[in-house]
Amino acid sequence: MPAYALILDDHPMVARGTAEYLRLHLPQMEVHAVPHAEGLWRAVHERGAPALALIDFWLAEGTALDLVARLCAQCPQTAVAVVSGDNDPAIAEAARGAGARGFIHKQEPPETFARAAQALLGGLPWFCAPARIPSATQGRELPVTPAALGLSARQGEILALVLQGLPNKRIALQCGLSESTVKEHVSGILTRLGARTRVEAITRLRGRRLVLP
Numbered sequence: 001m002p003a004y005a006l007i008l009d010d011h012p013m014v015a016r017g018t019a020e021y022l023r024l025h026l027p028q029m030e031v032h033a034v035p036h037a038e039g040l041w042r043a044v045h046e047r048g049a050p051a052l053a054l055i056d057f058w059l060a061e062g063t064a065l066d067l068v069a070r071l072c073a074q075c076p077q078t079a080v081a082v083v084s085g086d087n088d089p090a091i092a093e094a095a096r097g098a099g100a101r102g103f104i105h106k107q108e109p110p111e112t113f114a115r116a117a118q119a120l121l122g123g124l125p126w127f128c129a130p131a132r133i134p135s136a137t138q139g140r141e142l143p144v145t146p147a148a149l150g151l152s153a154r155q156g157e158i159l160a161l162v163l164q165g166l167p168n169k170r171i172a173l174q175c176g177l178s179e180s181t182v183k184e185h186v187s188g189i190l191t192r193l194g195a196r197t198r199v200e201a202i203t204r205l206r207g208r209r210l211v212l213p
Helices: 010-026 035-045 066-072 091-098 110-121 135-140 153-163 168-175 177-195 198-204
Strands: 002-007 030-036 052-056 079-084 102-105 142-144 208-209
Touching: 002 010, 002 035, 002 066, 010 030, 010 079, 010 110, 010 198, 030 035, 052 066, 052 091, 052 110, 066 079, 066 091, 079 091, 110 153, 153 168, 153 177, 153 198, 153 208, 168 177, 177 198
Parallel strands: 002 030, 002 052, 052 079, 079 102, 142 208
Antiparallel strands: none
8 A cells, every 4th residue: 555644634724735735745645634533543544554644733622642642652653743833832842742753833834844744754853943933034024914915804813813823713712703704704815815725825925924903
């Protein structure tokens, strides 16, 4: 059975966008995306251990640390990496402590993401500390307001959280909205930006810094 990579993210658009990007850069490998832990274990049972597993730190049931530790124990040959949009250095260390071979911050540029995947598949660790994305670099970015992007103030607020890599559930909690309302806003934001996925939206906004009113 051919080697494959597994993406676990409970936000379907993020999962599909990540999978599509990896398929472009890892043409030799099948890439599958699953929205929950059950799908991950089903894939492991049916296909064997994946060569690469990228797991979102925040899942619907909480952090993925227990899942990461279990996967590392049951599939020691799998290169497991944790992905998160949080700027807390403790998350990368927690991922390392659970046995992950890497941590990739969601605000890293796509080419860095591709290099990280290649390194992990080559047996090398890859830990992107949040400190590698310094606020000082924001001064070289072009500031842009939600209105300039054709977005409402609320959509701008939600876009700022999307750019941090947060899933709909956490955005809903932070904004005091229902998850379905956030989903509608995110769809409207993607349409306005001419993007199909969150990953594509983040890429389109590279070089610009969102400034909220």
